[in-house]
Amino acid sequence: MGRGRIDPGWGFVAPALLAIGAFFFVPVVASLLLSFTDFDVYAVARPDRLRLVGLGNYARLVAEPRFRTALANTAYFVIVGGPLSVAASLGAALLLEAKVARWKGVFRTVFFLPVVTTLVAVAVVWRYLYHPRHGLLNLLLGVFGIGPIDWLGDPRWAMPAIILLAVWKNFGFNMVIFIAGLQSIPERLYEAARMDGASGWQQFRRVTLPMLAPTFLFVAVVTMIGYFQLFAEPYVMTQGGPANSTLSVVLLMYEEGFRWWNMGYGAAVAFVLFAIILLLTLVQLRLRAREAIP
Amino acid sequence: MRRRVQTFAVHGVLVVAAALTVLPLVWMVAASLMPTGEASAVPPRLVPSAATLDHYRALFARLHLTRALLNSAGLATAVTLVSLFLNSMAGYGFAKFRFAGRDRLFRVLLGALVIPAQVAMLPLFLILRALGAIDTYWAVVVPGMASVFGIFLVRQYALGIPDSVLDAARVDGAGEFRIYRSLVLFLCAPVLITLAVFTFMGTWNDFMWPLIVLADDRLYTLPVALANLAGEHVQDTELMMAGAVLTVLPVMLLFVFLQRYYVAGIMSGGVKE
Numbered sequence: 001m002g003r004g005r006i007d008p009g010w011g012f013v014a015p016a017l018l019a020i021g022a023f024f025f026v027p028v029v030a031s032l033l034l035s036f037t038d039f040d041v042y043a044v045a046r047p048d049r050l051r052l053v054g055l056g057n058y059a060r061l062v063a064e065p066r067f068r069t070a071l072a073n074t075a076y077f078v079i080v081g082g083p084l085s086v087a088a089s090l091g092a093a094l095l096l097e098a099k100v101a102r103w104k105g106v107f108r109t110v111f112f113l114p115v116v117t118t119l120v121a122v123a124v125v126w127r128y129l130y131h132p133r134h135g136l137l138n139l140l141l142g143v144f145g146i147g148p149i150d151w152l153g154d155p156r157w158a159m160p161a162i163i164l165l166a167v168w169k170n171f172g173f174n175m176v177i178f179i180a181g182l183q184s185i186p187e188r189l190y191e192a193a194r195m196d197g198a199s200g201w202q203q204f205r206r207v208t209l210p211m212l213a214p215t216f217l218f219v220a221v222v223t224m225i226g227y228f229q230l231f232a233e234p235y236v237m238t239q240g241g242p243a244n245s246t247l248s249v250v251l252l253m254y255e256e257g258f259r260w261w262n263m264g265y266g267a268a269v270a271f272v273l274f275a276i277i278l279l280l281t282l283v284q285l286r287l288r289a290r291e292a293i294p
Numbered sequence: 295m296r297r298r299v300q301t302f303a304v305h306g307v308l309v310v311a312a313a314l315t316v317l318p319l320v321w322m323v324a325a326s327l328m329p330t331g332e333a334s335a336v337p338p339r340l341v342p343s344a345a346t347l348d349h350y351r352a353l354f355a356r357l358h359l360t361r362a363l364l365n366s367a368g369l370a371t372a373v374t375l376v377s378l379f380l381n382s383m384a385g386y387g388f389a390k391f392r393f394a395g396r397d398r399l400f401r402v403l404l405g406a407l408v409i410p411a412q413v414a415m416l417p418l419f420l421i422l423r424a425l426g427a428i429d430t431y432w433a434v435v436v437p438g439m440a441s442v443f444g445i446f447l448v449r450q451y452a453l454g455i456p457d458s459v460l461d462a463a464r465v466d467g468a469g470e471f472r473i474y475r476s477l478v479l480f481l482c483a484p485v486l487i488t489l490a491v492f493t494f495m496g497t498w499n500d501f502m503w504p505l506i507v508l509a510d511d512r513l514y515t516l517p518v519a520l521a522n523l524a525g526e527h528v529q530d531t532e533l534m535m536a537g538a539v540l541t542v543l544p545v546m547l548l549f550v551f552l553q554r555y556y557v558a559g560i561m562s563g564g565v566k567e
Binding site: 007008010011012013020024025027028030095098109111112114116120124126127134135180228253254257266270273274278 | 412419471534549
């Protein structure tokens with residue numbers, strides 16, 4: 001074995017740890033420091049002009065209407081889009097796991113296809129599907145006497161349009177996780193429930209849902225973290241408009257940091273996002289842990 | 295009787311849902327083959343009146359998307375190979391060696407999964423700029439060299455390798471790296487394929503980071519090139535759809551052929567707590 005007393009395990013983990021440390025952990029810490037400075041376009045050229053501003057960026061951010069709008073839009077996307085997407089995933093998984101269902105493999109592949117597509121490409125496609133006059137969606141809705149809706153041009157409809165795209169793109173991912181969860185529920189639990197005279201709905205409420213609780217927790221946390229990072233959809237489809245109705249926190253960070261080079265301010269935006277995600281993740285883990293005790 | 299109604303209902307919903315799911319993709323392909331202007335016809339059509347490959351030709355000849363296609367393929371391959379190497383070593387190291395602080399270190403890594411990648415982006419840009427790596431391929435490869443998810447995936451799998459097999463190799467006089475190279479990699483092959491598919495697709499589909507670090511349009515990956523085109527050619531619906539097909543098709547084919555491994559990867563992340 002290797003020379004000296006150093007465990008060879010270190011040799012195996014060191015390269016990856018160095019890479020993750022240098023290009024993730026160091027930047028994360030640096031980002032926190034950056035958020036306490038006034039790093040802007042002048043500092044990019046001359047770093048010596050950098051000044052510490054303490055919590056100045058955070059104070060500015062709280063007072064800034066654009067940041068509050070971005071936060072509200074992102075919350076809208078997470079609170080409405082997240083549960084919708086999880087519900088669609090669960091619905092698809094339940095259908096595919098129904099005893100009578102045939103051609104499960106084919107349906108599963110079809111439902112999963114949007115997950116592997118490139119977000120930018122399908123955002124471009126959906127931009128045309130949402131066209132008020134010759135888009136496919138309004139044609140479809142017209143059959144039911146609805147519309148026409150100016151999906152991406154109307155501030156009230158732009159965010160729902162982005163949510164619809166996100167649900168379509170993502171539901172297959174959680175569906176696969178739910179299928180794995182459903183398959184791990186022992187059949188004898190259902191048999192016992194039927195012996196006690198439980199109806200289909202009661203079996204779902206009393207057996208399926210409680211047994212899926214760990215899966216739900218995982219899916220909820222992962223979906224929430226992902227949905228808070230909304231960026232490419234508004235970047236490609238609306239550039240944050242109309243009237244800032246689809247401006248997300250990450251899009252704001254991108255614009256401030258990489259378009260206007262307000263990097264100190266951009267870092268503060270990123271850290272607020274991180275703090276919110278961390279807090280909500282801990283809350284979810286706590287809530288579920290408490291539920292699990294009885 | 296009730297069962298037949300149920301069978302009918304379940305399949306009815308499945309068929310409608312599947313049709314709605316593929317509709318955007320079917321339209322994308324159909325529109326990419328339509329003569330110019332036809333994709334904006336009122337009412338919209340789903341089948342081209344006469345299929346043409348003109349828009350694909352324009353992408354390659356006039357808009358130089360060949361270069362973006364090669365950039366995407368090359369970068370995704372490079373990131374996949376490098377990260378497969380580093381992640382497999384680390385995953386094996388965490389699974390099969392007992393060094394001081396191992397478990398705490400692993401927990402710190404897992405905890406880092408809550409940190410959104412965007413938090414690191416601004417300083418990472420400045421660091422790479424100081425190194426002269428901005429606007430080079432390196433800037434795309436460097437942050438993808440190793441990943442917590444990849445290490446986790448390999449570790450879970452490598453835990454199942456019996457110690458007796460490794461010890462037997464040691465008794466035979468094999469060095470530690472040799473054991474990793476010729477024995478562990480072989481035993482971990484299924485999970486490495488899963489990880490390779492994941493990493494390749496993830497890098498291929500990534501948008502925000504390449505958008506930030508690549509300014510020279512000769513270095514653009516397909517998603518960045520496509521987003522750029524979408525700004526300039528809003529009116530050319532058919533051309534844009536051809537670009538979308540070109541971007542999506544390679545990863546979709548990869549998925550269709552390797553979906554067994556891909557789905558296995560998601561499940562192992564989700565079910566094992």
